Amino acid sequence: MGTQTSKQAFEEAQELIPGGVNSPVRAFKSVGGTPIFITEGEGAYLKDVDGNKYVDYVQSWGPLIFGHRDESIESAVIEAVKHGLSFGAPTQAETELAKLVVGLFDSIDKVRFVSSGTEAVMSAIRLARGFTNRDDIVKFTGCYHGHSDSLLVEAGSGAATFGSPSSPGVPADFTKHTLLAEYNNIESVKKCFADSDNIACVIIEPIAGNMGLVPADKEFLHELRKLCDEHGTLLIFDEVMSGFRATLRGAESITGVTPDIVTLGKVIGGGMPVGAFGARAEIMAQLSPEGPVYQAGTLSGNPVAMAAGYAALSKLKQNGRVIDVLNTRAVRLVEGMRDAAAECGVTMQIDTRGSMFGFFFNENPVKNFNDATKTDAELFAKFHAGMLKEGYYFACSLYETGFISTAVTDEMIEDTIAASKKVLKEITNG
Numbered sequence: 001m002g003t004q005t006s007k008q009a010f011e012e013a014q015e016l017i018p019g020g021v022n023s024p025v026r027a028f029k030s031v032g033g034t035p036i037f038i039t040e041g042e043g044a045y046l047k048d049v050d051g052n053k054y055v056d057y058v059q060s061w062g063p064l065i066f067g068h069r070d071e072s073i074e075s076a077v078i079e080a081v082k083h084g085l086s087f088g089a090p091t092q093a094e095t096e097l098a099k100l101v102v103g104l105f106d107s108i109d110k111v112r113f114v115s116s117g118t119e120a121v122m123s124a125i126r127l128a129r130g131f132t133n134r135d136d137i138v139k140f141t142g143c144y145h146g147h148s149d150s151l152l153v154e155a156g157s158g159a160a161t162f163g164s165p166s167s168p169g170v171p172a173d174f175t176k177h178t179l180l181a182e183y184n185n186i187e188s189v190k191k192c193f194a195d196s197d198n199i200a201c202v203i204i205e206p207i208a209g210n211m212g213l214v215p216a217d218k219e220f221l222h223e224l225r226k227l228c229d230e231h232g233t234l235l236i237f238d239e240v241m242s243g244f245r246a247t248l249r250g251a252e253s254i255t256g257v258t259p260d261i262v263t264l265g266k267v268i269g270g271g272m273p274v275g276a277f278g279a280r281a282e283i284m285a286q287l288s289p290e291g292p293v294y295q296a297g298t299l300s301g302n303p304v305a306m307a308a309g310y311a312a313l314s315k316l317k318q319n320g321r322v323i324d325v326l327n328t329r330a331v332r333l334v335e336g337m338r339d340a341a342a343e344c345g346v347t348m349q350i351d352t353r354g355s356m357f358g359f360f361f362n363e364n365p366v367k368n369f370n371d372a373t374k375t376d377a378e379l380f381a382k383f384h385a386g387m388l389k390e391g392y393y394f395a396c397s398l399y400e401t402g403f404i405s406t407a408v409t410d411e412m413i414e415d416t417i418a419a420s421k422k423v424l425k426e427i428t429n430g
């Protein structure tokens, strides 16, 4: 299985595009090696420029829950394109997608569409600040909320401190209102509230997917809700990744904790660039043009993207059990991989939520980012390279989540488990 053409393509791209990629994680940096350049996707598979075929467990980092080239999404997009790519004026397609989202999320009365998850979260934070008339925000170490300035804050050591920027180019002044807490640790959140009486919102991935898959404990979320209520602080669930992936009706439907604002992305666009944020009417009324909190976008509510999102969400809604079926496959996959690892003397921590799966080469369960960093990175890199050679495309970073699409069959899952056994044996014997 050669990858010579990908190597050449990467070299050429590096001449013109920083690092050869338009989003850093794609560069295979944390696993070494060269990224695979893709020509097309078909169902469960990705095909690369060298003619190799891979079972795709990345699914464009989440959006493609029905796999590549899903017929109903593809035809909805083609139909929409025939009417024009963008109008910068309202269309009924936006209202139709809004109806679906509002119908699925109890916490959402009104929703606004944007073009990425980053934009959704950035806007939600502004809305929370505008609504509460406060400046500080709390985020959790290891949660990723896109790359807007105030959310690019270095992971702390669990102590609640005012954060410092994790990227050059972000002035310290811009992050001085961002407090850090430790995931699943309510005491660290209490410390934030002790440090500041100016907290507009607490933002959390209720099912974290950016430190590997680390779902928040239910009890922790309930306590978080209580703390927010006591302090008049809004609770934001960032479900850009977990929305429509972990469950159809949001984390609120499986945890019993209702957030004030929800951010969405990925699946909601069916593979097109879409993000969204929604809340109860009273909060959304603060948003321009109804209210004073400014937010806008040339391509927001783009008709082609709305058509793709509508096709994806309506198909999910009609097939209510899809996410459960995918979970059965996800559970089988990670349990099979864990057993294969155990045969080779390797301990794996595994978890799933709906169509999301995660695994760590860790001795102990993972509850927060600090635990996640104990993953055996070298073993992961070898595993990733070995699986790629066998024709299985897993996320090229330790801290990502895997995704199962409806195009992945039970047989593919069994083959993946067999391949993982082979690869782990090779690694551990070598």
Ligand code: PMP
Pocket (backbone or CB within 6 Å): 061, 116, 117, 118, 119, 121, 144, 145, 146, 147, 205, 209, 210, 238, 239, 240, 241, 242, 265, 266, 275
């Ligand atoms: N929030 C979460 C939870 C995410 O997982 C991501 C992207 N992985 C974002 C926000 C940012 O979304 P985007 O990459 O579309 O800007």
